[in-house]
Amino acid sequence: MSLWTSTADPAVAVSFTEAVRSNVPPGGGLYLPARLAPLPDVPRLLELGWLERAPALLRPLLGPEPPEAELDALLADAFSFPAPLVEVREDRFALELFHGPTLSFKDFGARFLARFLAWAEARGGASPRRLVITATSGDTGSAVAQAFWGLPGFRVAVLYPRGRVSPFQELQMATLGGNVRAFAVDGSFDDCQRLVKACFADGALSADLGLTSANSINVARLVAQVLYYFEAVAQLRRHLPAGPRPWIAVPSGNFGNLCAGLLAARLGLPLAGFVAATNANRTVPDYLETGDYRPRPSLATLSNAMDVGDPNNWQRISWLFGDEVEQLRRSLRWGSAGDPETREALAALAALGYAGDPHGAVAWHVLERSLGPGEVGIFLATAHPAKFEATAEAAGPVPALAELARRPLLSEPLPNSLELLRSELRAWRPEAAR
Numbered sequence: 001m002s003l004w005t006s007t008a009d010p011a012v013a014v015s016f017t018e019a020v021r022s023n024v025p026p027g028g029g030l031y032l033p034a035r036l037a038p039l040p041d042v043p044r045l046l047e048l049g050w051l052e053r054a055p056a057l058l059r060p061l062l063g064p065e066p067p068e069a070e071l072d073a074l075l076a077d078a079f080s081f082p083a084p085l086v087e088v089r090e091d092r093f094a095l096e097l098f099h100g101p102t103l104s105f106k107d108f109g110a111r112f113l114a115r116f117l118a119w120a121e122a123r124g125g126a127s128p129r130r131l132v133i134t135a136t137s138g139d140t141g142s143a144v145a146q147a148f149w150g151l152p153g154f155r156v157a158v159l160y161p162r163g164r165v166s167p168f169q170e171l172q173m174a175t176l177g178g179n180v181r182a183f184a185v186d187g188s189f190d191d192c193q194r195l196v197k198a199c200f201a202d203g204a205l206s207a208d209l210g211l212t213s214a215n216s217i218n219v220a221r222l223v224a225q226v227l228y229y230f231e232a233v234a235q236l237r238r239h240l241p242a243g244p245r246p247w248i249a250v251p252s253g254n255f256g257n258l259c260a261g262l263l264a265a266r267l268g269l270p271l272a273g274f275v276a277a278t279n280a281n282r283t284v285p286d287y288l289e290t291g292d293y294r295p296r297p298s299l300a301t302l303s304n305a306m307d308v309g310d311p312n313n314w315q316r317i318s319w320l321f322g323d324e325v326e327q328l329r330r331s332l333r334w335g336s337a338g339d340p341e342t343r344e345a346l347a348a349l350a351a352l353g354y355a356g357d358p359h360g361a362v363a364w365h366v367l368e369r370s371l372g373p374g375e376v377g378i379f380l381a382t383a384h385p386a387k388f389e390a391t392a393e394a395a396g397p398v399p400a401l402a403e404l405a406r407r408p409l410l411s412e413p414l415p416n417s418l419e420l421l422r423s424e425l426r427a428w429r430p431e432a433a434r
């Protein structure tokens with residue numbers, strides 16, 4: 001049946017389509033699959049290619065919709081780029097998730113979400129949801145803006161913390177124009193996230209404008225990310241035919257990516273386990289160490305897309321482990337890397353002949369400190385090094401980025417004010433050419 005329930009209310013049971021469209025359950029909490037059983041044929045699935053395997057992995061999460069042929073077409077369109085597993089040294093691999101159009105792993109979730117929503121809205125029905133509003137610490141905004149850009153009937157408002165995203169991230173979201181508006185908010189990512197949450201909490205605004213979210217709490221992003229965990233293990237078996245179970249290190253901010261990995265594990269993906277890696281924003285590592293969950297203001301770091309002090313997917317992960325810190329401790333390894341450790345990790349990777357980015361480097365650092373002899377590790381390389389000042393030079397030139405730098409920046413400054421945001425959104429006429 002594949003119904004989705006709420007972390008706050010086990011009585012909630014909605015279809016995947018409803019969970020995507022409403023974004024959060026009525027009465028708070030977050031959506032998760034009510035029940036996830038291991039798939040019966042994982043070894044066979046691991047031998048398939050990405051596009052053959054994807055529908056089989058998604059069916060238990062999506063239920064009957066969309067029908068097979070439409071789902072196949074949607075997946076082929078969304079995932080038109082590779083996710084190679086690269087050997088960095090013996091028993092250490094990078095899963096490169098940055099070969100999509102905006103050069104970060106956010107393209108996987110955003111492209112699937114855009115195409116799924118377009119499919120769902122095209123069937124008509126009550127209360128269309130066609131104004132996508134999203135807060136971003138950098139990469140979500142560019143991926144979502146690109147994914148929806150020019151999609152008929154949809155509009156996108158991206159909120160990002162002014163001066164806290166990399167110049168390329170800003171160019172990627174704020175040079176599109178058309179149906180995309182980029183607001184540079186006077187505040188942190190957490191402020192942007194609060195503004196977006198407040199828009200959804202305003203029932204009248206949300207209904208009048210048909211708001212929908214593309215944040216990492218949206219289940220469409222979550223399920224798309226399940227796919228590459230299977231791809232990682234499938235490719236690992238080609239490198240290491242004995243089929244050792246790997247540890248996978250996930251560089252985490254809002255913890256949506258790790259949550260998707262945990263869903264993959266519940267679908268039967270054979271793993272040793274996950275390593276949760278953060279930068280100096282240590283809300284989760286501190287919780288795992290002390291048992292005391294204390295959200296706090298975010299700190300600016302080199303891995304800016306992970307600068308989150310109040311991770312919005314943590315609720316889900318905690319729920320998956322019965323909200324028991326002991327269970328989490330038994331199931332995960334974890335650690336953090338500050339900026340000095342991130343720089344050391346980048347240098348270590350460079351010495352191995354691998355050009356890393358600051359986010360992947362955080363995962364590498366924590367992975368290296370988490371594994372014992374004989375253990376095999378994969379870290380997720382979540383963004384292309386050319387996107388960030390600290391690593392652009394080593395990455396060499398990327399033509400798509402050089403072209404972007406010549407376009408005018410169309411960002412709109414916005415004070416950290418719900419009132420002003422509300423009036424901007426209400427005054428936005430869909431037909432107005434911008």
Ligand SMILES: *Cc1c(COP(=O)(O)O)cnc(C)c1O
Nearest residue numbers: 139253254255256257305382383
């Ligand atoms: C968003 C992002 C992360 C963090 O992912 P979460 O799902 O929020 O934990 C890590 N690296 C990069 C490059 C990102 O854009």
